[in-house]
Amino acid sequence: MSADEVDIGQLSENEREALQTYTTVTGQDLTAAIPLLQRSQWNVQIAISKFFDGEGLDPVEEARVALNRSSSPHSQRRPQNLMYDDIPSFQHRSSVSSRGLQSAPPVVTQSEDHGPSRPPFLLALFFTPFNLLYRLLYSSFRLFGTLFPFLPRLLNVAGNPALQGLQRNTSGRRPLGPKDTAGRFIREFEEEYGTNTLPFLENGYNMALEKAHQELKFLLVILLSPEHDDTVSWVEDTLLSQEVMEFLGDSRDDILLWGGNVQDSEAYQVANSLRCTKFPFASLIVHTPNVNTTAMSTIARIPGNTSPSEFVSKLRTAINQNKESLDRVRSRRTEQEVSRTLREEQDSAYERSLAQDRERARQQRETEAARQQAEQEEAERKAAAEKYAGNVLQWKEWRAWSLLNEPGPNDRDAIRISIRLTSGERVIRRFTADADIEEVYAFVECYDILQGAVELDHSSVLQKPEGFEHKYGFQLVSPVPRVIYDIGSGGSIRERIGRGVNLVVEPIDDEEENESS
Incomplete structure (x- = not known):
């Protein structure tokens, strides 16, 4: 400035x-x-x-x-103590002057954590x-x-005039924050007048004013001056009387009670703000929606020493005069709360429905992905089976083409073997004595190819499938005595079989093959 x-x-x-x-x-x-x-x-x-x-x-x-x-x-x-964003007091006073009500603005106090x-x-x-x-x-x-x-x-x-001379007596009191000051007032009040049931709010005036505004309740402010001669008698005879205590107890849901000692800085400022003229002083404050949407106005001022009946009568009259307008605001807030709750429930239901739709869509995507994966695996399995069948056929053709020719009847070293196939057919064939035992297996494996081709074309060289390792799915067994001529042991036909033998083709199951391996 x-x-x-x-x-x-x-x-x-x-x-x-x-x-x-x-x-x-x-x-x-x-x-x-x-x-x-x-x-x-x-x-x-x-x-x-x-x-x-x-x-x-x-x-x-x-x-x-x-x-x-x-x-x-x-x-x-x-x-913490500015409830209306630094609105000057005269703005509140001008807004309520048309109704003759005195504004009850918040007071500006020092923050608790801000030292001098x-x-x-x-x-x-x-x-x-x-x-x-x-x-x-x-x-x-x-x-x-x-x-x-x-x-x-x-x-x-x-x-x-009511506050003249008080400020000089506040220097001996330790300055505290609003909440601690309220706690000190309650403690001193109980020490002076004994334990009571007065529901004093244990927080600052601004917080009490804001609480009354938010909860749409009446705020009863009690200001006491220990230096005043009528303070003790008024507290004992009026404030702590049975009539006043019963009234405050019955109105506990509608009235908030805040008290202060004017020797404290905050209560001193509240007394100035409420235009206190005489102690003890009581003021009833309430939200006045018809004047200003955020206005808190003083609707009753009770200065000086009053009787319990007069005190209760003034409070009851002020409450009855403003209860209807306050109930309308409460109803409007209730409707707004119901509407807000309904919107939240609708939003919640929409979110749940959206989550369910998303879950169903996710399950459908997973099902479709699983189906496509199964189809792909089935296609790959069929392709692998087809490729394997083609390799087997190519290998059989190659192996049938590469089989050693059957020795003639004049070859005395040739070994005659009688083979009973799995179909029950018995086949007799002569093999070269020095041929490997695998030659007999290859003959049995390629027997259908040999039977289908009347004459093999040796002019074109057949190729063995690249990277393909053929496995025989059967074994040759001599029934009496039972001897298994497995291909894994190797050896020539003469060494393994001798001059001749009757063999039976027995299929090898996968389980037996796994057990043997």
């Missing part, structure tokens, strides 16, 4: 005097002095204390910077004499204030 933005001529006489006193003591420029005095409610003592003792960053400006950074991936946090900033050491050392002078004058002022009570009232320009 620059000095041009605030016209000093528009300041009141008391504000100009406060500004002159502050600048005389601190020597600070107007550009920094005026905003600090505004944040201190134009209280010179508070402003001077903030200047010398150190004041944290302006929470409003800090919130604006956080909001501007929230869109960037480097933003780590956001102030301190001035540099050299600057603090430079202003040490002024700080000592201020403390001396402050002590003298308190002495004169005790002797002459009218002097503080003449010099105090805070604007709220």
Whole structure:
């Protein structure tokens, strides 16, 4: 804020005097002095204390910077106490002025994890004499204030008579975050007045205000000043009376309860925001949808010492006057929730149906792929079988062509063998004595080829199938005595069989072949 933005001529006489006193003591420029005095409610003592003792960053400006950074991936946090995105209080007041309702905006408090900033050491050392002078004058002022009570009232320009003189008594209380401050208030309340069933919210005012807005409930704010003479009697006779306790117990589902000690900074700001005029003070806040979609307005103010019946009567009257509009908002939210739930169920049903369709399509693809794989394997098997059959036929033709000719009847070394085929047919053939035993096997294997060809054409040389290794599916056995002439042992016909023998062709099963192997 620059000095041009605030016209000093528009300041009141008391504000100009406060500004002159502050600048005389601190020597600070107007550009920094005026905003600090505004944040201190134009209280010179508070402003001077903030200047010398150190004041944290302006929470409003800090919130604006956080909001501007929230869109960037480097933003780590956001102030916890701004519920309406830094909307000034006067905007709420103007929105509800047409109905005569007082706005209940959130208060700007310091974040719990943000400690007070301190001035540099050299600057603090430079202003040490002024700080000592201020403390001396402050002590003298308190002495004169005790002797002459009218002097503080003449010099105090805070604007709220109920809060005059309270701020000086808050310096002895340790500043805490909103949640810890609420917990301290509840603990001190129970220590002072005993255990009770009052459902005080153990969080900050802004969180209570936001909770009441979200849940569409009434927020009852209780502000107490320990210095006030009526505080103890009002709490014991009114707030803790059976009538009030029963009313709050019956309305537990509709009313949220928040309390604060005005000696704490947050409760002090709440008292200023709610225009507290007398202690003890109670205020009933509720969402007012007819005024503003996000407005929280004060619908009942109960200042001073009141009887339990009067206290309950004012609360009940305010609740009855605003319950109908609040019920309409609840019904509308319920309808929206039902619609949202219905859409979610429809979306969920659509997703399940889509997942089922995808699963069926996947199964169909897998079935089709399995069918194609089976067809391909069957085609490959048939092709392999056809190729094998062709190789076998080619091998038989080649082997039939390469068989040794049968010796003539004049060859005395020829060996006569009688073979009974698997078909039952008996074949007698003469073999060369020096021929390998495989010659007999080849004759049996190629017998059908030999029978089909009346005369083999020896003019063309038949080729053995390349890469094909023929295996005989039978064995030659002599029945009596039983002797197996296996081909694997090799040897010539004379060595294995002798002069002659009767042989039987026995097929070899795959299982027997595996067992023998």
